Amino acid sequence: MGRYPAESLSVVVSQKIIAPINEQIGNEFSAMLQYYAIAAHFSAEALPELAAHFHSQAEEEKQHALRCIEFLTDAGARVNSFSVPARGTSSAWKNIWHVRRAVEPLRARKNELCTPGCQ
DSSP states (O other), rough: OOOOOOOHHHHHOOHHHHHHHHHHHHHHHHHHHHHHHHHHOOOOOOOOHHHHHHHHHHHHHHHHHHHHHHHHHHTTOOOOOOOOOOOOOHHHHHHHHHHHHHHHHHHHHHHSOTTTTOO
């Protein structure tokens, strides 16, 4: 049993919201995958702080999806087979491009900006 008492949810949960919540689960997992892709990119570029940031964002999106799943199951509703919306590579890579454009000037000045012992 989750955090929501099933007897109270069965009255509260309207059938109208079950499909949109199922759709949102797919959206949350899609965002999670995009954040993981961005984290992997920055990890490969030897930018561990940015990689860690996007990894934590991915975990946050996963938690959102899991809360939706828990809500539906606690309410006695079905979690449908959801699909992760295809956003193509352009969405994730467009985000990487914008972040990279902002970071590159700082990366170029790393030795100048870092104190001794800074990586």
